């Protein structure tokens with residue numbers, strides 16, 4: 001295989017089709033930028049439908065043989081892939097930090113979460129066992145089988161260049177499907193490295209393919225007749241569009257969308273612990289996590305002390321390039337996005353929220369062209385304000401004040417998003433009520449970012465997920481398989497021929 005150093009050139013990135021790099025036929029390209037200094041590091045092709053057709057054709061051709069490969073052999077290739085991902089940790093973290101901007105430590109953590117999905121998928125022979133019942137009728141047995149669907153596709157966002165693709169394709173491929181991945185055009189390189197390593201692990205050509213691009217490529221995927229299932233992660237408007245379009249074209253779809261994650265802080269919470277947790281959950285990775293806490297709901301008299309503790313800690317958060325030692329918060333993904341987040345801060349001020357920490361104007365010496373913003377904190381935000389209603393996806397934390405726990409639950413449940421939430425309290429009773437009544441898919445109790453491990457499933461509720469099934473864990477296996485139920489009789493001379501009517505007795 002090519003050394004990762006080859007990928008680290010300023011060349012145009014290739015597609016990965018049928019086990020090798022191929023140039024796109026499309027003549028449209030996008031720039032991949034290093035957000036810490038604003039320079040273009042490589043170019044990415046923006047695929048047209050001919051490029052998508054080529055990738056799907058390779059995946060379709062590889063499907064019959066891969067489907068027939070015993071699951072234990074598929075699992076062994078995944079185990080080897082996991083070992084290679086681990087061996088290339090530094091290459092991945094470097095690529096993630098270079099194209100996304102997050103710190104190397106945060107990149108390493110996200111890689112680890114992805115590797116755990118590969119680990120989960122390596123147990124697939126056990127996960128694909130169906131059910132069996134003897135004598136469901138006289139002399140009749142019944143069993144169910146989980147079978148692959150065919151060509152599956154994944155479309156992923158910029159904020160987790162490795163982890164989110166790994167939520168999808170290891171599980172799909174372990175189940176016997178073939179796959180076409182379209183990573184975010186802002187962070188395309190890590191997916192190419194994964195493809196090379198998967199081949200090195202023994203994956204047959206065509207089972208995993210990588211294409212690049214924007215809406216044109218996405219639309220070609222959504223409407224392609226040979227793609228049977230589609231996994232999407234991204235913003236809510238695009239998730240809804242993807243869900244509706246792909247479903248209209250006969251695919252099963254899981255489309256995970258955006259978020260507005262609340263932390264409810266009760267007056268009995270340990271406020272130092274809570275403030276530390278909220279700094280990590282609100283600002284690290286520049287707030288560009290779908291599970292980032294973006295709204296704090298301070299109950300009763302928790303507010304004043306909590307806001308002051310967050311302000312003091314956030315003001316000292318070291319900002320800079322993600323590969324620099326000691327940095328805790330890197331840049332935002334693009335100049336356009338940085339300016340959009342800054343305009344939300346302007347809007348919050350004009351709508352009357354109290355800006356207690358202003359991250360606009362943050363400068364990083366030697367990186368003046370980087371897309372940096374400092375941490376910002378708003379207090380006395382109300383539910384009608386734009387900075388509460390919109391997903392800002394930046395290092396901006398808003399604090400709302402409520403008088404009672406009931407009001408806090410009502411506020412969270414009224415929000416159209418339902419990805420993650422957390423409660424901070426010392427009361428087991430309050431925590432138990434919260435987890436029971438809250439209408440959100442992933443809940444933390446004194447855990448600010450309650451991302452489920454790979455052997456549970458990840459997904460939100462309401463406008464944070466279109467579709468029924470979450471990613472990875474058993475819901476991932478369910479998504480990437482079809483159930484077939486077989487009813488069997490082996491008639492011997494002593495068994496009466498079946499009657500003509502539906503039987504009324506077993």
Ligand code: NAD
Nearest residue numbers: 156157158183184214215218234235238256257258259290
């Ligand atoms: P995005 O919606 O802009 O892009 C996601 C994918 O859709 C990309 O591959 C992109 O190329 C494609 N895309 C963009 N615009 C499109 C269009 N008009 N038509 C068709 N396809 C299009 O999201 P992003 O900015 O890359 O990522 C950030 C968003 O993702 C945030 O809203 C965040 O909350 C969400 N996210 C959600 C989860 C989750 O688990 N729910 C996880 C990570 C990120």
